[in-house]
Amino acid sequence: xTKTALVAGTxxxxxxxxxxxxxxxxxxxxxRIALSNxxxxxxxxxxxxxxxxRVTEPAVADGVVAAADAFTTAENQVxxxxxxxxxxxxxxxxxxxxxxxxxxxxxxxVKEACDAGVIVVSFxxxxxxxxxxxxxxxxxxxxxxxxxxxxEKLPEGGNLLEIRGLAGVFVDDEISRGIHDxxxxxxxxxxxxxxxxxxxxxxxxxxxxxxxxSLPDIVAVVTQGGDGYGAxxxxxxxxxxxxxxxxxxxxxxxxxxxxQKAANGYETMSVSIAxxxxxxxxxxxxxxxxxxxxxxxxxxPFLRIDQDNLEESLANTEPGGVANVEYTLEDAQAVIAxxxx
Amino acid sequence: xxxxxxxxxxxxLLPAFSLAVLLAAIFWLQPRTxxxxxxxxxxxxxxxxxxxxxxxxxxxxxxxxxxxxxxYVSLTxxxxxxxxxxxxxxxxxxxxxxxxxxxxxxxxxxxRQLPSIVVTLGMSFVWLGVAILVLPTPGGExxxxxxxxxxxxxxxxxxxxxxxxxxxxxxxxxxxxxxxxAVLRGVGGNARAVERAGWSLLKAKVIMYALxxxxxxxAGMALVGLTTSADANIxxxxxxxxxxxxxxxxxEFVGGRVSPVGAVIGAMTLTLAAxxxxxxxxxxxxQIGAQGAILxxxxxxxxxxxxxxGRR
Numbered sequence: 027x028t029k030t031a032l033v034a035g036t037x038x039x040x041x042x043x044x045x046x047x048x049x050x051x052x053x054x055x056x057x058r059i060a061l062s063n064x065x066x067x068x069x070x071x072x073x074x075x076x077x078x079x080r081v082t083e084p085a086v087a088d089g090v091v092a093a094a095d096a097f098t099t100a101e102n103q104v105x106x107x108x109x110x111x112x113x114x115x116x117x118x119x120x121x122x123x124x125x126x127x128x129x130x131x132x133x134x135x136v137k138e139a140c141d142a143g144v145i146v147v148s149f150x151x152x153x154x155x156x157x158x159x160x161x162x163x164x165x166x167x168x169x170x171x172x173x174x175x176x177x178e179k180l181p182e183g184g185n186l187l188e189i190r191g192l193a194g195v196f197v198d199d200e201i202s203r204g205i206h207d208x209x210x211x212x213x214x215x216x217x218x219x220x221x222x223x224x225x226x227x228x229x230x231x232x233x234x235x236x237x238x239x240s241l242p243d244i245v246a247v248v249t250q251g252g253d254g255y256g257a258x259x260x261x262x263x264x265x266x267x268x269x270x271x272x273x274x275x276x277x278x279x280x281x282x283x284x285x286q287k288a289a290n291g292y293e294t295m296s297v298s299i300a301x302x303x304x305x306x307x308x309x310x311x312x313x314x315x316x317x318x319x320x321x322x323x324x325x326x327p328f329l330r331i332d333q334d335n336l337e338e339s340l341a342n343t344e345p346g347g348v349a350n351v352e353y354t355l356e357d358a359q360a361v362i363a364x365x366x367x
Numbered sequence: 368x369x370x371x372x373x374x375x376x377x378x379x380l381l382p383a384f385s386l387a388v389l390l391a392a393i394f395w396l397q398p399r400t401x402x403x404x405x406x407x408x409x410x411x412x413x414x415x416x417x418x419x420x421x422x423x424x425x426x427x428x429x430x431x432x433x434x435x436x437x438x439y440v441s442l443t444x445x446x447x448x449x450x451x452x453x454x455x456x457x458x459x460x461x462x463x464x465x466x467x468x469x470x471x472x473x474x475x476x477x478x479r480q481l482p483s484i485v486v487t488l489g490m491s492f493v494w495l496g497v498a499i500l501v502l503p504t505p506g507g508e509x510x511x512x513x514x515x516x517x518x519x520x521x522x523x524x525x526x527x528x529x530x531x532x533x534x535x536x537x538x539x540x541x542x543x544x545x546x547x548x549a550v551l552r553g554v555g556g557n558a559r560a561v562e563r564a565g566w567s568l569l570k571a572k573v574i575m576y577a578l579x580x581x582x583x584x585x586a587g588m589a590l591v592g593l594t595t596s597a598d599a600n601i602x603x604x605x606x607x608x609x610x611x612x613x614x615x616x617x618x619e620f621v622g623g624r625v626s627p628v629g630a631v632i633g634a635m636t637l638t639l640a641a642x643x644x645x646x647x648x649x650x651x652x653x654q655i656g657a658q659g660a661i662l663x664x665x666x667x668x669x670x671x672x673x674x675x676x677g678r679r
Binding site: 095097100101103104105106108109110112113115116117118128129130131132133134135137138142155196 | 397506592597601648654
């Protein structure tokens with residue numbers, strides 16, 4: 027009896043503690059949020075839309091917001107998405123969560139939305155229009171963190187092979203810049219080779235196989251995601267020792283890692299952006315509608331998988347997909363608090 | 368014993384009728400669109416499509432087809448967002464050069480008797496390549512005056528409607544009422560007869576291509592005025608939209624049978640069809656198909672009217 031009361035009391039205290047920061051929040055139960063998405067043609071985007079539905083449906087059912095509808099343009103085109111945004115304004119949505127086809131080309135439509143009093147929160151594919159909020163990915167930091175991890179694992183350093191993404195794309199430049207700056211800060215590492223893997227396992231495998239004969243011993247491979255499994259296959263085909271290959275949360279990469287871990291205790295880490303970032307954007311939009319002071323520029327936390335949570339992450343990842351996490355209101359509040367500093 | 372309604376009149380009224388039906392459906396689905404603000408948002412992105420459709424109409428009028436208009440509009444948009452803003456003189460010169468190249472294409476196609484589809488398809492990659500050179504990463508900024516014009520909010524009537532009416536009237540007067548306009552259309556209808564009457568076919572084609580280049584340049588400028596910045600891929604869909612717009616507006620692929628007013632209405636119908644489907648909250652996987660279905664319905668109606676016309 028006393029035990030039940032105690033549990034109830036603790037639960038109540040926890041409830042009050044959680045409720046406390048939201049005391050000042052305005053009611054958003056009559057607000058409608060729309061997701062404007064420019065593309066749904068790959069597993070990442072599909073997971074993004076699934077996460078959106080999984081998080082917003084209960085939120086609508088619980089009366090947190092009145093609606094949270096997802097709209098995807100039929101063709102991945104700037105003009106079409108601009109028209110879509112203008113239609114969403116006309117449909118009377120209070121906030122538009124936006125994954126943009128172009129960082130600049132939608133600014134006119136975004137400005138129209140802001141002028142009409144609609145909150146615009148862009149994520150992943152962000153827009154530069156100052157009136158919109160941006161939830162950006164710090165790709166530079168992602169590259170930097172890879173080398174920091176290697177510096178912990180391999181204090182004596184050694185030779186690195188870098189696999190880059192698609193040439194000429196901003197993401198590739200940023201991750202690579204982070205890696206190179208980190209190597210400058212940890213001079214025990216040297217990048218002895220660099221190939222373009224185009225974020226695809228088959229391309230990465232061919233590229234790595236092509237450059238390997240010309241390289242000295244490699245202690246680790248720094249990657250950008252979607253290329254780790256291909257690199258592992260290329261190394262496995264030689265008599266070289268398997269280096270530490272940084273993975274990118276793809277199902278095939280995690281599967282290979284888990285197999286190696288079981289067989290010979292192979293250690294590495296895996297990092298990427300979770301498609302569930304759409305749900306973070308949803309909660310951020312909800313917080314703005316609730317009258318919270320939210321900074322215009324926020325940074326998405328990475329989804330990092332380490333040795334001890336590998337099996338659990340792999341179990342939650344669909345074959346052919348990418349590891350995912352869905353964000354809660356508390357996560358969004360933490361990101362907002364971090365952005366305020 | 369004529370039919371109760373003249374099929375010819377019916378045919379001319381069909382585009383306007385489709386537009387009215389679609390507009391009524393949108394008003395019913397989403398009453399917010401019935402306001403000044405609503406109409407403005409609903410139609411402002413139609414202005415560049417209207418201009419691109421007019422450009423396509425000039426080409427179709429001389430029995431050719433332009434598969435490069437989308438990438439050409441992208442290029443002129445990139446020029447408008449960069450040079451026209453930073454160095455207006457250079458920008459105007461670059462746009463004028465684009466128009467000259469268009470006129471040159473008309474001459475090339477006529478003199479060498481090349482299929483226009485092949486030439487313009489090839490040019491579409493040239494335009495896109497140049498656009499990427501002008502603006503390697505999305506960006507740029509719309510000139511202040513252009514932005515001001517495109518976001519101008521005149522009293523009573525929203526700007527997109529005024530702009531569409533002005534475009535339709537100007538082109539209609541020039542092409543349908545002026546004596547030389549009749550000659551230009553005659554090139555598509557019966558080139559040999561026009562030539563025998565002493566008119567230069569080369570000159571006519573060059574003029575039509577140059578007019579298309581001018582309309583395309585205006586389309587790019589209008590687009591940048593709306594989006595505030597450009598992207599080398601910004602208007603690629605305009606190629607097919609413009610062809611559909613001309614045909615939807617009562618034009619024919621051959622025979623010089625086009626209608627400027629119809630083309631403007633056709634372009635607006637296409638824009639509204641997309642909005643209509645989005646207001647219906649139709650699954651995006653079905654939207655392209657549904658857009659196609661709307662096109663087929665309108666064209667099927669036209670075939671019925673044409674049959675009635677043929678019977679007379």
